[in-house]
Amino acid sequence: xxxxxxxxxxxxAIIPFLLFAYLCVILYLNLKSDxxxxxxxxxxxxxxxxxxxxxxxxxxxxxxxxxxxxxxxxLNVWGSWCPECAREHPVLNQYAATPSAIAIIGLDHxxxxxxxxxxxxxxxxxxxxxxxxxxxxxxxxxxxxxGAPESYFVDAEGIVRYKHIGALSLATINQKVAELNREK
Amino acid sequence: xxxxxxKFVRLxxxxxxxxxxxxxxxxxxSSWAIDPLPFKNREExxxxxxxxxxxxxxxxxxxxxxxxxxxxxxxxxxxxFEQMQSGKSDSDIKAFLIQRYGDFxxxxxxxxxxxxxxxxxxxFAFAVLIGALLxxxxxxxxxxxxxxxxxxxxxxxxx
Numbered sequence: 001x002x003x004x005x006x007x008x009x010x011x012x013a014i015i016p017f018l019l020f021a022y023l024c025v026i027l028y029l030n031l032k033s034d035x036x037x038x039x040x041x042x043x044x045x046x047x048x049x050x051x052x053x054x055x056x057x058x059x060x061x062x063x064x065x066x067x068x069x070x071x072x073x074x075l076n077v078w079g080s081w082c083p084e085c086a087r088e089h090p091v092l093n094q095y096a097a098t099p100s101a102i103a104i105i106g107l108d109h110x111x112x113x114x115x116x117x118x119x120x121x122x123x124x125x126x127x128x129x130x131x132x133x134x135x136x137x138x139x140x141x142x143x144x145x146x147g148a149p150e151s152y153f154v155d156a157e158g159i160v161r162y163k164h165i166g167a168l169s170l171a172t173i174n175q176k177v178a179e180l181n182r183e184k
Numbered sequence: 185x186x187x188x189x190x191k192f193v194r195l196x197x198x199x200x201x202x203x204x205x206x207x208x209x210x211x212x213x214s215s216w217a218i219d220p221l222p223f224k225n226r227e228e229x230x231x232x233x234x235x236x237x238x239x240x241x242x243x244x245x246x247x248x249x250x251x252x253x254x255x256x257x258x259x260x261x262x263x264x265f266e267q268m269q270s271g272k273s274d275s276d277i278k279a280f281l282i283q284r285y286g287d288f289x290x291x292x293x294x295x296x297x298x299x300x301x302x303x304x305x306x307x308f309a310f311a312v313l314i315g316a317l318l319x320x321x322x323x324x325x326x327x328x329x330x331x332x333x334x335x336x337x338x339x340x341x342x343x
Contacts, residue, residue: 012316037245038245040285040286040288041286041288042286043282043283043284043285043286043287110255136259137255137256141259141260141263141284142284143284144284144285144286146242146243146256146285147242147243147256
């Protein structure tokens with residue numbers, strides 16, 4: 001190092017340090033945010049939810065999802081084979097018990113034996129207004145389900161406003177339902 | 185004499201190694217989905233395997249449909265097979281899945297507003313680099329020093 005060079009400040013010499021700092025900030029923010037890389041945004045956001053026709057697990061009656069239009073609801077995809085659904089279930093029960101709760105529809109997804117679903121609901125409680133069945137998973141594919149539990153927040157027009165991947169918390173339900181009601 | 189025997193042993197080892205390598209790579213290339221799907225002919229099977237390799241399994245995100253053992257991947261493989269049987273084209277089947285699962289289901293993302301930064305950033309970085317090089321070349325030509333690096337000649341004041 002000589003004196004003549006030391007006097008000239010090469011501004012570009014700090015670029016690698018700036019890049020490094022930038023990377024640190026970006027990586028740190030992503031680490032700290034609850035941005036889950038496994039959660040893939042649904043292509044149905046802001047669009048009509050696909051309708052489906054099937055039967056109800058508990059009553060055996062025909063179920064047509066088009067009949068739900070006119071009120072907001074939560075479509076919750078579950079299965080008795082799904083441990084995370086069992087973890088989520090008390091939250092759904094708790095929400096369904098609140099007086100202002102909107103309807104929760106529980107799609108029983110890929111149940112091997114329909115009896116498993118019935119036993120599961122009688123054991124853990126039933127927060128659902130309807131329990132349409134999807135034994136072969138075709139309804140799930142039409143909805144873009146890739147793992148239970150998943151929940152669609154649908155407004156009165158039948159438009160998907162939010163999709164949640166994984167277990168819901170009561171805070172999330174309340175917040176997203178409030179947003180549904182505001183948009184009405 | 186001993187030297188040539190050594191050479192021979194080494195050659196045999198080298199050949200053995202090459203044979204082993206070929207065997208391993210041969211098996212590696214055929215990691216295909218193994219469902220017993222009733223393909224009509226070899227051509228159909230190849231088409232199916234190619235398509236399944238281009239689709240992502242969303243349950244286990246770093247695997248394609250052909251590789252994955254997840255339940256969803258199996259269901260989607262059956263669906264792809266059924267749609268092939270009913271005469272749908274590859275792009276029809278892809279469009280069907282994109283409509284339900286979004287662009288994430290295919291490994292080759294389309295160019296749109298959301299993915300534009302992904303596609304354009306390499307060109308942007310390249311342009312910046314070229315710009316910087318041109319700038320430096322111009323400056324060194326103007327000053328006539330030929331380089332902006334410190335003079336490589338040792339100076340008296342050097343440590």
